[in-house]
Amino acid sequence: MSRPILLAIDDDISVLEAVVQDLRRQYGATYRVLRAASGQAALDTLRQLKAREEAVALLLSDQRMPGMTGVEFLEAAKLIYPDARRVLLTAYADTEAAIRAINTARIHYYLTKPWDPPEEKLYPVLDDLLQDWNAGYQPKFEGIRVLGHRWSLRDHELRSFLSRNHVPYRWLDAASSEDARKLLMERSLDPEMLPVVLFADGSSLVDPEPEVLAARVGLRTQAAEDFYDLVVVGAGPAGLAAAVYGASEGLKTLVIEPEAPGGQAGSSSRIENYLGFPSGITGADLGRRAHMQASRFGAEFLTQRAVGLRVDGQYRFVVLADGREVASHVLLLSTGVQYRRLDIPGADTLTGRGIYYGAALVEAAACKDEEVLVVGGANSAGQAALHFAKFACKVTMLVRASSLESSMSKYLIDEIERTPNIVVEPKTQVLSAEGEDHLTAVRTKGPNGEEVRPAASLFVFIGAAPRTEWLPDAVLRDEKGFILAGPELKAAAKFGAVWKQSRDPYLLETSVPGIFVAGDVRQGSVKRAASAVGEGSIAVQFAHQYLAGF
Numbered sequence: 001m002s003r004p005i006l007l008a009i010d011d012d013i014s015v016l017e018a019v020v021q022d023l024r025r026q027y028g029a030t031y032r033v034l035r036a037a038s039g040q041a042a043l044d045t046l047r048q049l050k051a052r053e054e055a056v057a058l059l060l061s062d063q064r065m066p067g068m069t070g071v072e073f074l075e076a077a078k079l080i081y082p083d084a085r086r087v088l089l090t091a092y093a094d095t096e097a098a099i100r101a102i103n104t105a106r107i108h109y110y111l112t113k114p115w116d117p118p119e120e121k122l123y124p125v126l127d128d129l130l131q132d133w134n135a136g137y138q139p140k141f142e143g144i145r146v147l148g149h150r151w152s153l154r155d156h157e158l159r160s161f162l163s164r165n166h167v168p169y170r171w172l173d174a175a176s177s178e179d180a181r182k183l184l185m186e187r188s189l190d191p192e193m194l195p196v197v198l199f200a201d202g203s204s205l206v207d208p209e210p211e212v213l214a215a216r217v218g219l220r221t222q223a224a225e226d227f228y229d230l231v232v233v234g235a236g237p238a239g240l241a242a243a244v245y246g247a248s249e250g251l252k253t254l255v256i257e258p259e260a261p262g263g264q265a266g267s268s269s270r271i272e273n274y275l276g277f278p279s280g281i282t283g284a285d286l287g288r289r290a291h292m293q294a295s296r297f298g299a300e301f302l303t304q305r306a307v308g309l310r311v312d313g314q315y316r317f318v319v320l321a322d323g324r325e326v327a328s329h330v331l332l333l334s335t336g337v338q339y340r341r342l343d344i345p346g347a348d349t350l351t352g353r354g355i356y357y358g359a360a361l362v363e364a365a366a367c368k369d370e371e372v373l374v375v376g377g378a379n380s381a382g383q384a385a386l387h388f389a390k391f392a393c394k395v396t397m398l399v400r401a402s403s404l405e406s407s408m409s410k411y412l413i414d415e416i417e418r419t420p421n422i423v424v425e426p427k428t429q430v431l432s433a434e435g436e437d438h439l440t441a442v443r444t445k446g447p448n449g450e451e452v453r454p455a456a457s458l459f460v461f462i463g464a465a466p467r468t469e470w471l472p473d474a475v476l477r478d479e480k481g482f483i484l485a486g487p488e489l490k491a492a493a494k495f496g497a498v499w500k501q502s503r504d505p506y507l508l509e510t511s512v513p514g515i516f517v518a519g520d521v522r523q524g525s526v527k528r529a530a531s532a533v534g535e536g537s538i539a540v541q542f543a544h545q546y547l548a549g550f
């Protein structure tokens with residue numbers, strides 16, 4: 001299989017030669033380095049590569065070129081290779097223009113010339129970008145294949161699980177793919193028992209539970225130790241931050257998470273307001289990077305769900321879905337929130353069969369050239385609409401409020417306005433969903449009255465609620481299930497009855513000493529990735545103080 005390509009573009013042949021040499025020296029073993037002396041020549045090369053189904057990982061273009069500037073080239077190149085990382089090389093004087101171009105041409109990075117020494121000024125940036133690109137790159141290979149029906153909830157869950165854990169797979173629609181039918185016959189598998197996962201060694205798993213699949217694809221499902229200093233439940237931004245700080249500060253740390261690390265942020269197509277990422281970062285990339293960082297410091301990750309919790313003296317035990325337990329002195333609950341379900345006739349039966357909650361990334365490619373409906377008017381709905389607009393021919397946002405202004409960040413509203421295939425319909429509600437085995441239409445009520453519109457995909461982003469019912473009553477929560485901590489805990493009516501310590505609870509400590517909470521699941525938290533990260537890291541400081549009292 002041929003190596004993915006890095007393409008350098010510059011009209012100044014000596015500069016082009018220098019870039020190519022630097023790229024070859026560092027990346028030559030893994031990538032092929034190609035060159036072009038103009039934007040037009042580079043576009044021609046890209047079209048030929050596309051026709052040969054070659055993978056292009058990076059475009060590194062000079063800005064000042066006759067005929068076509070670097071920004072113009074990168075904008076045009078985005079249409080041919082939308083996933084390739086786009087980097088602009090600029091002179092210092094062009095920095096302003098480069099920053100503006102980050103928005104218009106969606107450039108991932110700009111570098112100022114000269115880039116010497118490349119070890120400091122070029123490679124670290126490109127390493128990061130290539131890592132991101134690699135995370136979404138699925139080379140042609142004969143690996144895991146998933147056979148199922150597009151409109152099946154189980155099939156959707158299984159594919160989400162693999163995608164979010166960055167396990168490469170190829171999906172075949174059992175209803176329409178001749179290859180799928182052949183494979184089922186060859187392996188004597190019942191076409192009624194789907195989805196099925198086929199492995200390269202000839203083995204298969206029929207409709208596996210996540211833990212079984214996790215173990216089979218090499219994810220860890222059993223803790224290496226019985227006891228940890230710190231156990232973190234939930235690997236969203238809050239839990240991941242706690243894992244990074246906890247492990248880096250010497251605490252033996254275990255993170256329990258049934259999905260891929262990243263949490264809700266992982267389903268967000270692009271977080272644009274997270275500090276330090278001027279051109280935005282996908283939630284999945286943020287999760288993957290944090291996971292790597294925490295692992296590097298020695299944190300251990302388990303692909304498991306926490307289903308119970310018990311306290312025995314100074315030990316806190318988390319009960320896992322497979323019945324095993326892990327013990328710790330300090331426990332951090334960072335389980336976030338889950339999408340609120342649409343409460344309309346038809347929604348339950350059609351979930352996963354055309355109605356999806358926060359499933360933007362996995363389903364987007366399946367909606368190619370189709371019309372997509374998005375319900376909701378907050379940032380998450382806006383991000384999803386922008387993401388779908390790259391694949392679908394038209395995206396309609398159904399928004400209950402009279403405009404997006406009150407619920408969505410201005411930068412997203414501006415971008416939606418700039419995107420021609422997104423239509424916003426304010427004052428519009430979904431009344432019911434229709435379809436036998438998958439969604440075919442929705443009934444809506446808007447300013448022009450009720451109407452039935454054909455629909456194959458409806459993506460719902462109407463808020464979220466915590467899932468904390470697995471916790472014992474001793475962990476006090478509010479009426480919606482958000483966990484109380486610190487000052488909110490002290491103000492609760494039951495506080496005096498449950499808190500028996502001579503000290504006050506620490507800022508993020510729950511009603512059970514040594515059990516902390518961070519992120520969206522905490523009552524009163526700000527529902528933002530950066531806030532969750534802040535709380536996760538602060539919780540570790542209180543964990544140290546708590547442990548110091550032993």
Ligand SMILES: Cc1cc2nc3c(=O)[nH]c(=O)nc-3n(C[C@H](O)[C@H](O)[C@H](O)COP(=O)(O)OP(=O)(O)OC[C@H]3O[C@@H](n4cnc5c(N)ncnc54)[C@H](O)[C@@H]3O)c2cc1C
Binds near residue numbers: 256265268273467528
């Ligand atoms: C589509 C979308 C777009 C968003 N865009 C932005 C944005 O642009 N900027 C921004 O700042 N914020 C954004 N947010 C909000 C941001 O993602 C959240 O505030 C943040 O993810 C909260 O982090 P958390 O760690 O508290 O919880 P979560 O991210 O919800 O993570 C919780 C984790 O806990 C796991 N879990 C739950 N129950 C259990 C259990 N019983 N056992 C083990 N693990 C469990 C879940 O699987 C999950 O991975 C967006 C949210 C969504 C949904």
